[in-house]
Amino acid sequence: MIVHKAFYRETTQTTLLVTVTFLVLYVVVSLVKLLSEAASGEFPAHIVFALLGLELLKNLAMILPLTVFIGLLLTFARWYRDSEITVLAACGVGLARLLRPTFVWVAAVSVLVASIAFYLAPMAALVLHKIKLENTSAYAAGVVPGRFTSTRNGRAMFYVERVGHHGRLYNIFVSNVQSGKSGVLMAQRGYEYRNPHTGAHYLVLLNGRRYQGVPGQANYRVLRYGTYALRLKRRPFSPKPATRDEIPTLTLLASSSPRAIAQWQWRLAQPLSLFILAPLALVFAYTDTRRGAFAPLFAAILAYFAYANLLSIANALLASGQEASWLGLWWVHGLFAGLAATLFLRRARGRPLVPRLAMRR
Numbered sequence: 001m002i003v004h005k006a007f008y009r010e011t012t013q014t015t016l017l018v019t020v021t022f023l024v025l026y027v028v029v030s031l032v033k034l035l036s037e038a039a040s041g042e043f044p045a046h047i048v049f050a051l052l053g054l055e056l057l058k059n060l061a062m063i064l065p066l067t068v069f070i071g072l073l074l075t076f077a078r079w080y081r082d083s084e085i086t087v088l089a090a091c092g093v094g095l096a097r098l099l100r101p102t103f104v105w106v107a108a109v110s111v112l113v114a115s116i117a118f119y120l121a122p123m124a125a126l127v128l129h130k131i132k133l134e135n136t137s138a139y140a141a142g143v144v145p146g147r148f149t150s151t152r153n154g155r156a157m158f159y160v161e162r163v164g165h166h167g168r169l170y171n172i173f174v175s176n177v178q179s180g181k182s183g184v185l186m187a188q189r190g191y192e193y194r195n196p197h198t199g200a201h202y203l204v205l206l207n208g209r210r211y212q213g214v215p216g217q218a219n220y221r222v223l224r225y226g227t228y229a230l231r232l233k234r235r236p237f238s239p240k241p242a243t244r245d246e247i248p249t250l251t252l253l254a255s256s257s258p259r260a261i262a263q264w265q266w267r268l269a270q271p272l273s274l275f276i277l278a279p280l281a282l283v284f285a286y287t288d289t290r291r292g293a294f295a296p297l298f299a300a301i302l303a304y305f306a307y308a309n310l311l312s313i314a315n316a317l318l319a320s321g322q323e324a325s326w327l328g329l330w331w332v333h334g335l336f337a338g339l340a341a342t343l344f345l346r347r348a349r350g351r352p353l354v355p356r357l358a359m360r361r
Helices: 002-039 045-081 084-090 095-134 249-254 258-284 294-319 330-348 355-360
Strands: 156-163 169-178 181-194 201-213 221-232
Touching: 002 045, 002 095, 045 084, 045 095, 045 258, 045 294, 084 095, 095 249, 095 258, 095 330, 169 201, 181 221, 249 258, 258 294, 258 330, 294 330
Parallel strands: none
Antiparallel strands: 156 169, 169 181, 181 201, 201 221
16 A cells, blocks of 8 residues: 555654664763773773673663654654645545554564564673673773772772873882782883783783882882783673673573563563554644644653653562562553553544543533
8 A cells, every 4th residue: 555655664764863863862972971981990991882882782672662652753743744644534544544554564663672672682781791891900990090099809009190002001009918918019111911821811010119018117128120910800700690681581581580570571561662652653643733743742752751661660669579470560561552542542533632621622
C-alpha cells in the first residue's frame, strides 16, 4: 500500500535523524566526562575513545525507545499539520488502520533493540569493566600533576610535577614501604612499562635516588640509580561479572534471585516499551490549530518520562525484594498499555482525551 510505504520511509528517516542528534549529544556529554576523569588520573587518556564507544553501546538500548517515540511523534504530527490524516480519514483510512503499519515498523525496530539489550549491551559492559581494570595501576593511572596522591591501598604516596607525551612522568617523588622499611624514591623521569613475556607492569624511574631506613634513626641508606623499576600490582580481572549490567541474559534467566529477575525484566522492557509507546505517539501527535502544536508534544514527553520513571522505581523495588517477582515490572506495562488503548480509542472515535473537557464544551 502506498500509504504504508510513505509511512515507513518518512518514519525511518525522521527517527534516524532524531537518533543521530541524541547520539551526538550523548557522545559530547560523555566525552567531556571521560576526558575530565582521564585528566584527574582515573585512567590513561589513550583509552578514552574506546571507553566512549563501549559506553555508547552499553546505553544504546535505553536511548532508542525515546528516539523511536519522538520519531513517530514528529512523523504523525506533520501528517496532522498538513491535513494528510484528514485526507486519509476521508478515504476510509482511519487511525485504526494506521496502527498496523506502525506496529510492523516498531516490531522491526524492536528486534534491533532486543539484540542490543540482551546481548550487545552486557558484552559491552563486561569489556568496559575489563579495560578499566587493565588500564588502572597503583601509580600511573592515578597521577594528578602537581598534587600528592595516595595509592588505593594507602601504602604509598607519590607526586609528579608534570605528565608529558605518551604518559612520560617528570620530577617524581614516591614514598612507600618495602620489606617493612620506609623508603623515598626521587627521579627526574619515569614511565610505565609492561613486560611482553610475563605481562607484569612496572613503573620505571630514571636518574634518581632512593633513601631507605627507619624514621627517627640516622642509619638511612642512600642509593643512586640510573634505572629503578617498581612492580605495579593491578587488580586482577575476574571473568565473573561485577554488576548486573555485565551478566549475560541466559545466566539471568537461570537465576531465581530478585536482582537477576529485575535485570532481565529491565532488559525486556526496552523492546517491549516500543509497542506501548507507538499508540501513544499516534494519540499525542494530534495537532489542534486553536491550541497550538506544542501542548500535545509536551504531554507526550511527560507521558514517556512517567513511564520510564515508574519502570525504574519498579525495577528498584523488585531488585531489593520489596516487590513480588510475579508482579515485577508488569504492572507498569499493564498500566500504560491500558492508558494507551483507552486514549487511542477515544482519539480514533473523535472524542477528547479527557471526558471532562467534552462537558465544558
